[in-house]
Every structure is written in structure tokens, then in C-alpha cells.
Amino acid sequence: MTRTPVNVTVTGAAGQIGYALLFRIASGHLLGADVPVKLRLLEIPQGLKAAEGTAMELDDCAFPLLRGIEITDDPNVAFDGANVALLVGARPRTKGMERGDLLEANGGIFKPQGEAINAHAADDIRVLVVGNPANTNALIAQAAAPDVPAERFTAMTRLDHNRALSQLAKKTGASVSDIRKLTIWGNHSATQYPDIFHAEIAGKNAAEVVNDEQWLADDFIPTVAKRGAAIIEARGASSAASAANAAIDHVHTWVNGTAEGDWTSMAIPSDGSYGVPEGLISSFPVVCKDGKYEIVQGLEINDFSRTRIDASVDELKEERDAVRALGLI
Numbered sequence: 405m406t407r408t409p410v411n412v413t414v415t416g417a418a419g420q421i422g423y424a425l426l427f428r429i430a431s432g433h434l435l436g437a438d439v440p441v442k443l444r445l446l447e448i449p450q451g452l453k454a455a456e457g458t459a460m461e462l463d464d465c466a467f468p469l470l471r472g473i474e475i476t477d478d479p480n481v482a483f484d485g486a487n488v489a490l491l492v493g494a495r496p497r498t499k500g501m502e503r504g505d506l507l508e509a510n511g512g513i514f515k516p517q518g519e520a521i522n523a524h525a526a527d528d529i530r531v532l533v534v535g536n537p538a539n540t541n542a543l544i545a546q547a548a549a550p551d552v553p554a555e556r557f558t559a560m561t562r563l564d565h566n567r568a569l570s571q572l573a574k575k576t577g578a579s580v581s582d583i584r585k586l587t588i589w590g591n592h593s594a595t596q597y598p599d600i601f602h603a604e605i606a607g608k609n610a611a612e613v614v615n616d617e618q619w620l621a622d623d624f625i626p627t628v629a630k631r632g633a634a635i636i637e638a639r640g641a642s643s644a645a646s647a648a649n650a651a652i653d654h655v656h657t658w659v660n661g662t663a664e665g666d667w668t669s670m671a672i673p674s675d676g677s678y679g680v681p682e683g684l685i686s687s688f689p690v691v692c693k694d695g696k697y698e699i700v701q702g703l704e705i706n707d708f709s710r711t712r713i714d715a716s717v718d719e720l721k722e723e724r725d726a727v728r729a730l731g732l733i
């Protein structure tokens with residue numbers, strides 16, 4: 405195998421998502437079974453020792469595709485030559501913390517990381533932000549990297565997409581692989597809108613197969629949108645393996661493409677499509693091909709969907725205005 409290894413940087417590498425993510429990257433699930441990788445793990449000083457322990461375990465797996473691991477607490481080192489950056493490490497909300505405090509604390513993480521990406525990453529850098537509030541953290545990082553094309557900054561709604569697939573499969577008795585063209589719109593938050601009006605189940609319109617608007621409004625949408633909170637309640641910690649799995653799916657699809665006749669959901673800088681203000685990092689239906697994504701155009705948006713998309717976009721506008729007021733973008 406003579407291919408040049410791809411440099412993959414993971415922040416928050418010693419956290420719970422990091423632990424579920426790194427072994428799958430190193431075993432070829434992120435980019436492909438024939439693509440060698442070099443890992444760069446970024447942690448805060450307190451996390452370095454645990455990251456070293458994880459690196460020892462990665463060594464002990466003897467992954468043929470893993471061509472090196474570097475651990476650092478310096479973003480300038482972590483993003484040097486990075487081709488793929490998974491920004492997982494973030495400041496969680498703690499007791500007594502207001503939303504503005506959370507945005508400010510995360511600005512202190514994502515702004516310098518965006519600057520380091522701008523200064524040191526490879527020309528083909530692709531960034532996925534997982535750390536919450538993911539859309540707005542991605543906006544902060546993107547604004548700090550003016551030399552990197554804005555579309556390389558994305559945030560994760562693939563976990564919401566996968567959750568919606570699973571709930572819809574359960575309701576209809578279909579297999580997840582029979583479902584196509586489902587969409588998550590908006591923010592990775594409780595305002596997100598999982599849309600099945602354009603989805604298909606074994607070629608039939610999903611909303612018609614379900615034929616139950618009450619289930620849609622009162623069960624499906626809140627179950628998907630509040631699934632993160634339900635998992636925290638049940639596990640006593642936020643989703644980790646499923647979040648890592650979604651991060652793998654997001655980058656794999658971005659690089660290797662969506663299946664013919666299907667699309668996926670990614671939070672990406674808006675080009676103004678579907679009335680979402682340009683520049684907001686909002687989730688859309690996208691098709692990926694040749695390492696690029698494009699928003700699926702021309703979908704008819706009914707009133708039921710319009711109200712819900714607008715509510716989530718309004719929340720994103722508020723978050724953008726808050727970080728703008730803090731001087732973070």
C-alpha cells in the first residue's frame with residue numbers, strides 16, 4: 405500500500421466520544437479500508453495522560469492502516485497539515501451557566517482552533533464540529549478561518565438523521581435500509597426538524613405510508629429532537645458510541661458520496677436556499693459526490709414543515725447574534 409496517509413485531527417480525544425471514535429478511524433471506517441491514517445490528538449493539559457493511554461491501546465490493536473499518533477495540547481501542532489478535523493472537545497454546560505456563558509466558553513475553544521486551522525491545515529481540510537452547540541461552534545471556527553473555503557466547515561446532524569431513520573423504521577416495520585431521502589433541518593438542538601415528507605420507504609412516500617400526522621407531531625418529532633436529553637437521563641452521560649458512529653458516517657459520506665437516489669443531512673453554511681439566511685450553519689438535505697456536497701434543491705416545503713424549519717433557523721439566528729455580540733465572529 406503506497407498511498408500517502410491522511411492526517412486526521414481529533415479534539416477532545418480523551419473524552420467519551422473520542423474513545424469510541426479513534427479505534428474506528430484507525431481501522432479504516434472513516435475514510436475507507438484502503439486509506440492509511442495518521443492521528444493527531446488534541447487535548448487540554450489535564451486530558452493528555454488519558455489520551456496517551458488511549459494511544460497505547462491503539463498501538464495494541466496493531467491496525468495496519470494506522471501510520472502514527474501524535475498527542476498535543478497545542479492547536480497549532482494538532483492542525484498542522486490536517487486533512488480532516490473532528491472537533492469534538494467542547495465545554496459542557498454546568499450548573500448555573502446561562503446559554504450566553506456557554507457560547508462564550510466555547511468561543512474560547514473554537515476561535516483559536518479555527519485560527520490554527522486557517523494557519524496550518526492542508527488545502528483540502530474538511531472540518532466536522534461535534535462539540536455542542538455544534539452549529540454555532542462551527543460558525544465560530546469558520547469565521548476565524550477566512551482563508552479556508554467556508555463550505556469546509558460543517559456540523560453534525562447525522563446522529564439526528566440516524567435517530568430519525570431508526571424511529572421511522574420502528575413505526576412502519578420497514579428496515580432502515582429501505583428508507584431514503586429523510587432530512588434533518590436546522591439546529592442540532594431540540595428545535596431541529598426531522599422531515600419525512602420527501603422520504604421514501606421502499607419507494608413509497610413515507611408520510612403517506614405513516615398516514616398519521618398526530619404521531620408525526622406528538623411522537624416522532626419530539627422523540628428525535630429530544631433523544632439526546634433522553635440518553636443523558638438514562639445513561640447519566642451524553643451519547644457517545646452513537647455520536648462517534650454518526651461522525652464516522654458524516655465524514656465517510658462527505659468523502660465517498662451518498663448512495664444513488666438518496667441524500668443525507670449535514671449542517672453546512674447556508675447559501676440562502678429554502679429561506680435560511682446565507683452563512684448560518686444549518687442542516688439541509690445534501691447529496692455528496694466527488695468529495696463535495698450540494699444542497700438538494702426544489703423540494704416543496706408545506707406549511708407544517710415551514711413553521712418548524714423557521715423556528716429552528718430563528719434559534720440559529722439568535723445564537724449567531726449572541727456570538728456576534730461577544731465579538732466571536
Ligand SMILES: NC(=O)c1ccc[n+]([C@@H]2O[C@H](COP(=O)([O-])OP(=O)(O)OC[C@H]3O[C@@H](n4cnc5c(N)ncnc54)[C@H](O)[C@@H]3O)[C@@H](O)[C@H]2O)c1
Binds near residue numbers: 447
Ligand atoms: N452533535 C452531536 O450530535 C453530539 C452528540 C453527542 C455529544 N455531542 C457533544 O460532543 C461533545 C463531547 O462529548 P463527550 O461525551 O466526548 O464529552 P467528554 O466530556 O467526555 O469529552 C470532552 C473532551 O474534550 C476535552 N476538551 C475540552 N476542551 C478542549 C480543548 N479546548 N481542546 C481539546 N480538547 C478539549 C476534555 O478534556 C474532554 O476530554 C460535547 O459537547 C457533547 O455535547 C454532540
Ligand SMILES: O=C(O)C[C@H](O)C(=O)O
Binds near residue numbers: 631633635
Ligand atoms: O450532549 C448533548 O447535549 C446531547 C447530544 O448532543 C446528543 O444529541 O446526544
